[in-house]
Amino acid sequence: MSKVITSRELDYSKWYNDIVVEADMADHSAVRGCMVIKPHGYAIWEKMQQALDKMFKDTGHVNAYFPLFIPKSLFEAEEKNAEGFAKECAVVTHYRLKTDPNNPGKLIVDPEAKLEEELVVRPTSEAIIWNTYKGWIESYRDLPLLINQWANVVRWEMRTRLFLRTAEFLWQEGHTAHATKEEALEETKRMLDVYANFAENWMAMPVIKGVKTASERFAGADDTYCIEALMQDGKALQAGTSHFLGQNFAKAFDVKFATKEGKREHVWATSWGVSTRLMGALIMSHSDNNGLVIPPRLAPTQVVMVPIYKGEDGLKKVSEVAHALKEKLQAKNISVKYDDRDSQRPGWKFAEYELKGIPVRIAIGERDLANGTVEIARRDLLSKEIIKLEYVDTYVAKLLEDIQSNLYNKALERTKCMTYKVDTYADFKKTLDEKPGFILAHWDGTAETEEKIKEETKATIRCIPLNNEQENGLCIYSGKHSTQRVLFARAY
RNA sequence: CGGGGUGUAGCGUAGCCCGGUAUCGCGCCUGCUUUGGGAGCAGGAGGUCGUCAGUUCGAAUCUGGCCACCCCGACCA
Structure with a gap:
């Protein structure tokens, strides 16, 4: 490694x-x-x-x-907009540099070239x-x-x-x-x-x-x-x-x-x-500990093909099959890269494309040529299968869709598992520290309470979900009446 | 911006306290052998030690400024 x-x-x-x-x-x-x-x-x-x-x-x-x-x-x-962004603006004040008379070869801002009105970089x-x-x-x-x-x-x-x-x-x-x-x-x-x-x-x-x-x-x-x-x-x-x-x-x-x-x-x-x-x-x-995982629909390269061979002749034989397969896949609007570089070995390429998150990898070796198969590996599950050459294009097309939906379902499942309903402030704090995630909790609707919770726990109200379920409850912080839960979390 | 830390070859590092020839691994180049999960052997190249200044006969090493990055706060899409 x-x-x-x-x-x-x-x-x-x-x-x-x-x-x-x-x-x-x-x-x-x-x-x-x-x-x-x-x-x-x-x-x-x-x-x-x-x-x-x-x-x-x-x-x-x-x-x-x-x-x-x-x-x-x-x-x-627009005053509020200006105020909100004022603290983080880069501002252009001059339009020219000149050589530093005291330090040849260096430049200084020319004080003569001050702008009449400063320009804010948007x-x-x-x-x-x-x-x-x-x-x-x-x-x-x-x-x-x-x-x-x-x-x-x-x-x-x-x-x-x-x-x-x-x-x-x-x-x-x-x-x-x-x-x-x-x-x-x-x-x-x-x-x-x-x-x-x-x-x-x-x-x-x-x-x-x-x-x-x-x-x-x-x-x-x-x-x-x-x-x-x-x-x-x-x-x-x-x-x-x-x-x-x-x-x-x-x-x-x-x-x-x-x-x-x-x-x-x-x-x-x-x-x-x-x-x-x-x-x-x-x-x-x-992504996981092996590197990036790109959903197929956003992957610039969806499939990478890696030849496995002995000698120049071996590469030539494998490449013939590989090029034909590449065209077949491209005909199905699948983006394919055939990596026939002789400068890296197959194992190196496997690891590299895994790290870069390419959704599907196809390995073709001389053994496959004899059997009329290829080895297909999927990045999301890190699993491999041997597939008959003639079915590869339909198999891969389907596989890309599977990976896309598997990634979504996995993320959805995780989000659900990491979303908690809590009803007391003690539970709220405990959940934040022990089981970080989304927290649905009652809030009295005041900015004061929101601010206090933020100060004390670093959690913010991420949003009030649309079509939010209405239910009567008590604000976890103030104990006042509330009509709905809002979404809390610590955030990036 | 406040507190803490780091900066040595493309990357990761040793050396720094106690000043004197810069260490090792990966990568890179050449050749041969290899190729189904990050190859092996042999030879080789690569460094103004982040930067600027100071102390000193002499600075990677000591002092100061600056720059960048990392961690913790405040700010934030």
Whole structure:
């Protein structure tokens, strides 16, 4: 073993970091808090982008691109939004460097080149987009405006972790404008459903849809909807958010439209986003001590074929069969890589592709040629079977689907097993420490109680689940009356 | 940003307390033998010891600044 991954049981966060680095997904860069996404990681992100982008377009959205920089005066227009992000903004103050007269060969910021107005590197794009929308929206005929952008944003975080929290991250942000409140609310929930659908059907990651409490709300939103997923270690991860922005940005940027009746009204807005954090969610949903596990629908390479042979002639014979099989699989829209490098031995390749999470591995040796078979191994269960060559394409097509649903079912089962109903504060604390996971408990609905619980236990209200079952109970903290349980957890 | 720790070849490390020729393993290169779960043997290359300054005849080693990373807090998608 030349590459060793710390076991989950020994140190979960070290395990996570090992997977990211050893599976060749990303690495720390020379820039504080920023990562380099390597080809294998980026290929998975591209698969996510493709699937999401199609879903956005299928729901009527189009892509556009807005600037990285936001003039400070625009940024501060929506007060709550500005306040919420102010503490973590990178700010451009100068536009030129010059050689240091005291230190030849070194550069300093040219004090002569100070910007009249500072530029904020976008932590999110509402400000610049709504400033732009002002010029685009005049009449109800211009609505709804349904735009998405794929972009990078910067949030100057104190502590960073690969994919889960980096100073710069990649994401998509949808920004829509509507004539009515109802329509905007409908859009907010539609996109939440898109995210939940993507998480479950592509990432094989079950999620809880819900609405955030006031204190966890996006700065500038009237309501924040979210999908919350439970990771293997029992900590929750917010995997996507969809915000109902009311008329806050329309008012801040004075975006009005003429109604059919000729009246002038502020438009209603939504914004919604998912980021490269989903990569972290993917890892912590399925991977094991042998490395990454990628659900087939997001795997850039779904099947890897490894030849086993003696000598050049052996490789030639095996390759003939392998190439034919590769084409057969590709005809079924399966992405296949044939790794015929002579520089690595089969055992090395097996371990390598396992580490990188390739869902299916096919080994073809000279013994198989004689028997008309191949050996097929699945990454999720680490099991192997010998399959007749003529059935391989249909077998693999079915196997990929099996792996996809097995991963989802396993994650769903785990989430269910790690979700607890508790009725007393003592139980609540005990559960958090001994059996981390989701906790459904009664809450009196006040921000004070929420804050106290957070202070004392580090657990937060992840969301109030949608279509939540209504039942009378007593708040675990204050003992006051409550009508429903909310979802608590310690979170990433 | 506060507390603690780390930084030596691509990776992991020894050496540091007590200043004087930089250790070992993996990986890499060449050749031969190998190839059904991370191959074996032989030979070889690779280092301004994170960085900048200071102390010293001499610094990986002592002192200070800076940078990055890890752990624990506060902040957060």
